[in-house]
Amino acid sequence: MNYRTLSLFALCLLFLCSQADARPGKLPLLYRITKPSTTDTSYLFGTLHLLESSYVDTMPRVMAALDRADVVIGEIVLDSTVMGDVLSEMMSGPPLDSILSEKDYHLVSKEVSRLAHLPMMFLNRVSPIMIYGLLLQTIYQEAHPENHKTGVAMDLYFQQKAKDAGKRVVGLELASDQASLLADSLPTEDQVAELLDLVKHEKKTVRGLEKMLRNYQTGHIQKILDDPTMGSLSDEQGEALIYERNRKWLDELPTLIEHHNAFIAVGAGHLVGKNGLVEGLRKLGYTVAGL
Numbered sequence: 001m002n003y004r005t006l007s008l009f010a011l012c013l014l015f016l017c018s019q020a021d022a023r024p025g026k027l028p029l030l031y032r033i034t035k036p037s038t039t040d041t042s043y044l045f046g047t048l049h050l051l052e053s054s055y056v057d058t059m060p061r062v063m064a065a066l067d068r069a070d071v072v073i074g075e076i077v078l079d080s081t082v083m084g085d086v087l088s089e090m091m092s093g094p095p096l097d098s099i100l101s102e103k104d105y106h107l108v109s110k111e112v113s114r115l116a117h118l119p120m121m122f123l124n125r126v127s128p129i130m131i132y133g134l135l136l137q138t139i140y141q142e143a144h145p146e147n148h149k150t151g152v153a154m155d156l157y158f159q160q161k162a163k164d165a166g167k168r169v170v171g172l173e174l175a176s177d178q179a180s181l182l183a184d185s186l187p188t189e190d191q192v193a194e195l196l197d198l199v200k201h202e203k204k205t206v207r208g209l210e211k212m213l214r215n216y217q218t219g220h221i222q223k224i225l226d227d228p229t230m231g232s233l234s235d236e237q238g239e240a241l242i243y244e245r246n247r248k249w250l251d252e253l254p255t256l257i258e259h260h261n262a263f264i265a266v267g268a269g270h271l272v273g274k275n276g277l278v279e280g281l282r283k284l285g286y287t288v289a290g291l
Contacts, residue, residue: 026219027272028290030062033257033264035286042257043069044277044288046268048216050140050209053157054149061291069263072162073256074155076178077171095124096131099188104196111135111199115142128191132198136205139198143206158265170256172249172266181240216268243275250280 033042043065056062066072097105109120112131115138123131141148152160159169198205249266256262271278281288 028219029216029268029271030059030065030291031271031278032065032289032291033262033281033286034289040257040259040261041068042260042262042264044264044266044271044281046271047154047265048213048268049153049155050137050147050213051154051216052148052150053152053154055147056154056157066158066161066263069162069167069261071168071170071256071260071262072158073170073172073253073262073264074159075172075266076175077169078156078159093125093127093188096120096126096128097124099128099192107199108195115139128188128195129186132191132195135195135198136209139202139206140209144210155265158263162263172252173245181245184240242269246270246275246277246280249277250284253277253281254284 029046031044033044034040045062045065096108100108105120108131112118112120112123112135116134123134150157162169249270253264257264266277270276273279278288
């Protein structure tokens with residue numbers, strides 16, 4: 001089954017959500033969630049889409065938490081049933097050849113053909129941020145094929161493992177809602193600027209991704225947030241893409257994890273800071289301990 005479209009969309013959101021506020025220093029990516037007077041134990045893990053199942057297979061604590069869970073919770077349920085809605089939403093904008101100069105359109109078309117092996121006519125109605133995600137993932141895969149042994153992103157891997165074991169998989173929101181949110185929160189001109197910067201400065205992009213991956217792997221989320229090469233969000237975009245979603249998830253999570261041992265896997269940017277899920281769960285009376 002082909003999940004590439006959903007994976008690319010999740011990748012776009014992941015990079016944007018890396019811009020949340022955070023506490024300084026090294027932070028854990030895996031947390032245990034408990035509450036007094038109950039025996040329920042859930043786990044919260046911060047993901048990074050560029051790393052796949054072969055990476056998390058090397059993390060015994062994460063895999064043990066996944067094995068103990070009876071329900072797996074993600075940002076969205078990654079299956080083929082939602083792909084049509086996502087594609088429809090992400091192809092609702094103006095044609096790319098109408099918003100790019102002839103020179104820039106030719107440049108993007110050349111990179112799409114070289115990297116994705118697709119004629120630009122197939123993607124002309126796809127939003128710039130979606131093409132950005134397609135090229136970004138392909139550029140990284142070409143630079144580091146050793147990190148792409150299975151082709152299964154970690155978020156999808158967790159859900160596949162759960163389904164194979166007969167466990168329930170739950171999404172905190174709909175994929176179509178995510179697609180609409182991304183399109184509405186990022187003006188077309190900003191999407192175009194990001195896309196052109198990517199195709200014009202590929203080596204710089206690869207260096208930025210490598211730095212981000214090193215910081216993720218060592219738990220230095222703050223360094224990712226402080227890196228100007230990773231861009232930034234306006235206050236309004238941060239509110240829409242991160243903080244408002246965190247608040248909605250915190251309304252839902254207590255019900256979802258009650259009487260369950262849950263494994264929650266969401267983008268790492270959602271975990272950290274005063275408005276992150278870790279502090280939010282603590283305010284709701286949970287004990288949240290890093291592992």
